[in-house]
Amino acid sequence: METETTDNGTLETWTPQEVRDAFQRNEIVLIDVRTPQEYGFERIEGALLAPMQAFDPDHMPGQSDKHIVFHCGSGVRSEKVARLCLEHGFERVAHLGGGFGAWKDTGMAYTGTDVGSGAPKSMQKTATS
Template identity: 75%
Template sequence: MKTESLANGTLETWTPQEAADAFERDEIVLIDVRTPQEYSFERIEGALLAPMQAFQPAHMPGQSDKRIVFHCGSGARSKKVAEKYLAAGHDRVAHMEGGFGAWKEAGLSYTGTDMTSGAPKQMKNSG
């Protein structure tokens, strides 16, 4: 994990594998900031949805028990949301480097859409 000190707090940048490992151990809340359409097509199973366009830092869960890790498609939106979260008075938060694309590239499991039926389907890339 990389850390960056910003004016409002500390921004952590986690790799997809670091996020997956912590998520598996139930140590983090993974929050997807992509659009509902992106989320419905493919998503990390168990990640919460909080779209960037409607993001409200005050509505996020606390971090006393679990760290928040934001993610998006490429890492750009999640970094902006993390910065907005810090600007709202929080002292530390994380986002996932490379976003969902990097998650898939790493060969990690996710829920996609079966193109023959339109139904959700467990997927895993070869990485």
Template identity: 65%
Template sequence: MDTEAFETGVLEHWTPKETKKALERGEIVLIDVRTPQEFALERIDGALLSPMHSLRPAHMPGQTDKRIVFHCGSGVRSGKVAEKCLAGGFGRVAHMKGGFAAWKDAGLEYTGTDMATGAPKVMRKSD
């Protein structure tokens, strides 16, 4: 994990594999900041949806029990949301660098949409 110091706190840049391990161990809350349409088409199992356009740092849970890690499609939106949370009083926050594209490039499982049936389907990049 890389870190970046801001005037208001520390931003952590997690890899997809670090994120997956922490999610499996129940150590983090993974928050997807993409649109509901993007989330409906494909998503990381266990991630919660809080679209960037409506996310308010004051409405986020505290991080006493679990850390918050944001993710989006490429890492740009989640980085902006993380910076917004730092400005909103979070002392330390994380996002997944490279976003969902990096998750798929790492060959990690996700729920996608079977285009033949429209049903959810567990997928990997090779599917």
């Protein structure tokens, strides 16, 4: 995990492995800030959807029980949302570095769409080196 101390708090950038491990241990809430269309097509199973275009940090839950980690397609939108949360009083917040693309590139499982039927399908990309 990389950390950056900002004027408003601490921004954490997590690796896909760190996110997966913490998610499996039920230590984090993973929030997808992509569009509903992107989420509908493919997503990390169990991630919640809070699209960036309608995101309001004042309506986010606290982090007393679980840490919040944001993710998007590449890490750009999730970092913007994380910084916005810091500006709204969060002391620390995290996002997935490299986003969903990095998640898939490491070969981790996700839910995609079967192009033949349109049904959800468990998928896994062969990890790149």
